[in-house]
Amino acid sequence: MERIEKSIAGLNVTLIKTTKFKTVDFLLNFRNRLNPENVTKRALLPQVLKAATVSYPSKMEISRKLESLYGASLGSAVNKQGLLHIISFRMSIINDAYLMEDVNLLEESFKFFHEIIFEPKLENSSFLPKVVNEEKRLLKDQFLAIYDDKIRYSYHKLIDNMCEDELYRLKPIGRMEDLDNLDPKNLYEEYQKMLKEDNVDFLIIGDFDETKVFSLIEKYFIFNKRESIKEIVDRETKDVREVKRVVEVKDVSQAKLNIGFRTNITGIDDDYYPLLVLNGLLGVYPHSLLFRNVREKESLCYYISSTIDKGKGIMVIFAGIDKADYQKAYELSVKQLEMIKNGEFTEQDLDNTKKAYINDILQISDNPVDYLLAEYSGYLYDEPFDVDKQIKKVNAVTKESIMNVAKKIQEDTVFLLTNEEVK
Amino acid sequence: MEKIVYDTLKETLYYEKLPNGLAVYLLPKKGFNKYYATFTTKYGSIDSTFIPIGQNEYITVPDGIAHFLEHKVFESEEGDAFNKFTEYAANANAYTGFNRTSYLFSCTSYFEENLNLLLDFVQDPYFTEQNVEKEKNIIAQEISMYDDNPDWQLYFQTIQNMYFENGVNVDIAGTKESIYKITKDMLYDCYNTFYHPANMLLFVVGDLDVDKTMELIRTNQAKKTFPQFKGVERKYIFESKDVKEKETIIKMDVMTPKVAVGIKNHESKLQGEELMKYEIALEIIFNYLFSKSSPHYQYMLDNELINNTFGYEVTMEYSYGFAMVSSDTNKPDEFKKYIIDVLLKARDLKIPEADFTRIKNKLLGSALRALNSPEAIANNFARYQFNDMNLFESIMAFEKLTLAELEKVLPFFDEKAITTNIILPK
Numbered sequence: 054m055e056r057i058e059k060s061i062a063g064l065n066v067t068l069i070k071t072t073k074f075k076t077v078d079f080l081l082n083f084r085n086r087l088n089p090e091n092v093t094k095r096a097l098l099p100q101v102l103k104a105a106t107v108s109y110p111s112k113m114e115i116s117r118k119l120e121s122l123y124g125a126s127l128g129s130a131v132n133k134q135g136l137l138h139i140i141s142f143r144m145s146i147i148n149d150a151y152l153m154e155d156v157n158l159l160e161e162s163f164k165f166f167h168e169i170i171f172e173p174k175l176e177n178s179s180f181l182p183k184v185v186n187e188e189k190r191l192l193k194d195q196f197l198a199i200y201d202d203k204i205r206y207s208y209h210k211l212i213d214n215m216c217e218d219e220l221y222r223l224k225p226i227g228r229m230e231d232l233d234n235l236d237p238k239n240l241y242e243e244y245q246k247m248l249k250e251d252n253v254d255f256l257i258i259g260d261f262d263e264t265k266v267f268s269l270i271e272k273y274f275i276f277n278k279r280e281s282i283k284e285i286v287d288r289e290t291k292d293v294r295e296v297k298r299v300v301e302v303k304d305v306s307q308a309k310l311n312i313g314f315r316t317n318i319t320g321i322d323d324d325y326y327p328l329l330v331l332n333g334l335l336g337v338y339p340h341s342l343l344f345r346n347v348r349e350k351e352s353l354c355y356y357i358s359s360t361i362d363k364g365k366g367i368m369v370i371f372a373g374i375d376k377a378d379y380q381k382a383y384e385l386s387v388k389q390l391e392m393i394k395n396g397e398f399t400e401q402d403l404d405n406t407k408k409a410y411i412n413d414i415l416q417i418s419d420n421p422v423d424y425l426l427a428e429y430s431g432y433l434y435d436e437p438f439d440v441d442k443q444i445k446k447v448n449a450v451t452k453e454s455i456m457n458v459a460k461k462i463q464e465d466t467v468f469l470l471t472n473e474e475v476k
Numbered sequence: 477m478e479k480i481v482y483d484t485l486k487e488t489l490y491y492e493k494l495p496n497g498l499a500v501y502l503l504p505k506k507g508f509n510k511y512y513a514t515f516t517t518k519y520g521s522i523d524s525t526f527i528p529i530g531q532n533e534y535i536t537v538p539d540g541i542a543h544f545l546e547h548k549v550f551e552s553e554e555g556d557a558f559n560k561f562t563e564y565a566a567n568a569n570a571y572t573g574f575n576r577t578s579y580l581f582s583c584t585s586y587f588e589e590n591l592n593l594l595l596d597f598v599q600d601p602y603f604t605e606q607n608v609e610k611e612k613n614i615i616a617q618e619i620s621m622y623d624d625n626p627d628w629q630l631y632f633q634t635i636q637n638m639y640f641e642n643g644v645n646v647d648i649a650g651t652k653e654s655i656y657k658i659t660k661d662m663l664y665d666c667y668n669t670f671y672h673p674a675n676m677l678l679f680v681v682g683d684l685d686v687d688k689t690m691e692l693i694r695t696n697q698a699k700k701t702f703p704q705f706k707g708v709e710r711k712y713i714f715e716s717k718d719v720k721e722k723e724t725i726i727k728m729d730v731m732t733p734k735v736a737v738g739i740k741n742h743e744s745k746l747q748g749e750e751l752m753k754y755e756i757a758l759e760i761i762f763n764y765l766f767s768k769s770s771p772h773y774q775y776m777l778d779n780e781l782i783n784n785t786f787g788y789e790v791t792m793e794y795s796y797g798f799a800m801v802s803s804d805t806n807k808p809d810e811f812k813k814y815i816i817d818v819l820l821k822a823r824d825l826k827i828p829e830a831d832f833t834r835i836k837n838k839l840l841g842s843a844l845r846a847l848n849s850p851e852a853i854a855n856n857f858a859r860y861q862f863n864d865m866n867l868f869e870s871i872m873a874f875e876k877l878t879l880a881e882l883e884k885v886l887p888f889f890d891e892k893a894i895t896t897n898i899i900l901p902k
Contacts, residue, residue: 075486076848113768119838126845187777201804339561355614356617373621412582419850420848
């Protein structure tokens with residue numbers, strides 16, 4: 054794999070050349086500060102842009118165009134990363150070499166991708182009302198759908214309760230109550246702002262001629278210079294005096310237990326790798342303590358995991374349990390973290406966890422999209438994606454460093470979704 | 477060892493049938509870090525009535541036993557196979573479907589150790605009364621998890637509406653009642669019958685030394701003895717196109733109603749090239765009718781019958797098959813009527829040549845994209861072989877299919893075969 058980086062005015066371009074894949078994949082990311090005032094508008098923007106362009110004024114026509122490009126795929130997503138809100142557009146095309154006909158998919162696709170970003174169908178210098186209304190309806194359904202998936206719902210409720218007055222409470226898709234105030238005009242203004250002010254990164258992976266790709270980018274993706282946004286991690290936190298406990302009663306057949314912790318360690322901190330390995334030791338793999346001791350030994354659950362947020366330093370343990378086992382499952386889960394604090398894990402556990410992480414890191418370059426996402430994340434956290442360096446950092450984590458990190462972790466909030474009150 | 481080259485796909489596949497009957501396929505992928513192997517038995521949740529190996533009479537085992545077995549196969553006398561995979565830095569997993577159970581690992585180091593381990597743990601069952609009992613609560617929690625998942629309920633209830641007797645009408649994990657009936661002896665009966673190497677397939681993908689890998693597998697298998705294989709006697713149930721229930725309504729704690737319209741397949745004995753053509757034809761038709769490029773999709777969006785959860789799928793297997801169209805919708809009745817209307821009219825469908833070509837190109841593109849993923853290939857390969865087809869040939873068959881062949885499948889669209897399942901907020 055060969056990496057080529059270049060800045061073209063307001064655009065940062067990273068090309069990864071490899072013959073491993075049958076596709077060429079593009080990722081175009083717009084990032085700006087996460088802000089309650091415009092997050093919902095920004096969440097709606099990619100949907101509106103993908104719905105109607107000048108030459109392809111409906112979803113049907115956009116889809117037809119994609120199909121005729123040999124099933125090219127076009128996707129978008131909104132995410133948050135620490136203080137940032139990121140709007141992503143993704144496209145994937147088949148490498149010309151695999152097609153029997155003589156076509157130039159690469160240029161055709163660039164042109165099409167350009168049109169999605171820069172040439173929305175307009176009316177009176179703003180987006181089409183029909184499109185905006187439809188996308189508002191669809192986004193509203195997305196908010197409502199969270200409730201229908203009780204595992205996701207309970208996770209969000211934990212965060213709502215734990216980070217009540219913090220920026221972190223904002224979802225990447227924004228706030229449902231904002232939808233009423235969005236209209237074609239204020240959305241269009243937000244779009245102009247995004248084009249002018251966001252930091253834009255274009256990442257491409259596949260087998261191509263880089264001179265050709267650079268000339269296509271210069272032709273189709275012109276962004277003026279702009280100020281760069283440096284801050285990424287979200288340091289907002291609070292001192293936990295007492296663990297908050299919230300029980301919500303809903304009609305569920307299985308109780309969903311979520312335990313939130315503050316680590317106050319983020320992706321740019323020295324303690325990040327020890328935290329990463331700690332999390333692996335706790336609840337990512339089949340050999341992790343939660344899986345081994347709560348599921349396998351005590352048969353208390355089917356799923357149990359832990360996860361950390363790189364931009365904020367929050368850690369969550371989540372599991373589906375029988376409500377009668379709540380106290381036991383809760384105590385046992387928290388105890389696993391205590392055990393890590395006290396160094397009650399073997400060198401072999403530690404070694405296995407490191408090996409598992411290294412295995413994960415090595416697999417990233419086998420998938421074009423995973424690779425682009427790792428590149429981008431590396432870029433954001435000022436640690437360019439480098440497999441060897443990451444492996445070294447994982448290997449450098451010691452038992453002591455993990456125990457030290459564990460001592461800094463504070464339990465903050467417990468959220469239980471269950472079908473009747475528990476004591 | 478046989479070498480099969482797929483020129484246009486730039487893939488080369490190696491095959492050997494071992495003396496014990498195991499079918500082995502190797503797919504070298506240059507430049508990949510990851511090795512991925514799946515070891516799959518042609519045995520799933522529908523196979524509950526069969527003659528155990530070495531016996532003469534049919535027995536019927538409790539629902540969910542294939543899935544239960546999948547959980548327990550990981551245990552051996554020395555402990556859990558997961559722990560050994562962990563030592564060799566691999567991710568291991570397994571899944572059970574209606575007609576297949578697959579064990580797999582992925583790794584970037586200790587490839588040979590992991591491959592031996594995969595073969596050894598699957599071929600060395602160790603069930604005790606105690607370890608069987610312990611698993612019941614875990615599986616009961618797995619079932620509870622699915623009970624709370626409306627999409628899962630939507631899907632399975634729709635299948636249950638279609639089938640009277642075929643085992644596809646029971647949840648893969650069984651029920652909380654059925655799993656408590658499972659004993660260690662039943663597990664051994666199922667294991668010994670269906671986990672014979674002659675009923676299994678091993679697929680390995682990665683940056684392989686083909687000769688060395690095949691030799692490792694041969695050596696591993698030569699060390700073990702298995703009873704003679706005379707084929708598996710199991711009861712397949714073939715059903716008419718009539719559905720058991722025309723419509724069901726389930727109440728769940730959801731915000732938005734969910735509707736699935738299912739259509740049952742009656743050509744349930746197709747295998748090989750016939751099945752391949754049949755399913756490709758249906759795949760093309762469903763894309764023509766319901767993909768985002770279709771006027772139907774645009775209509776449903778404009779009229780607020782669907783949202784982004786709208787989807788459709790075609791499943792064709794030996795003894796069962798169906799297509800399903802579903803969405804979250806605030807207009808469940810209108811959605812249902814609209815879909816049924818489109819399905820019924822499809823009986824006289826004429827697809828214009830230009831649309832036909834465009835959709836074929838799209839499907840070809842998606843299939844090629846899937847070849848980027850060693851996991852996707854490995855997870856699907858056995859499914860094709862067990863139906864006497866081949867995954868790579870199937871991709872190339874897209875291009876060859878003609879409009880005339882498409883018309884042959886139109887009897888699929890039959891009023892009698894249609895069922896609806898609706899989930900409403902409580």
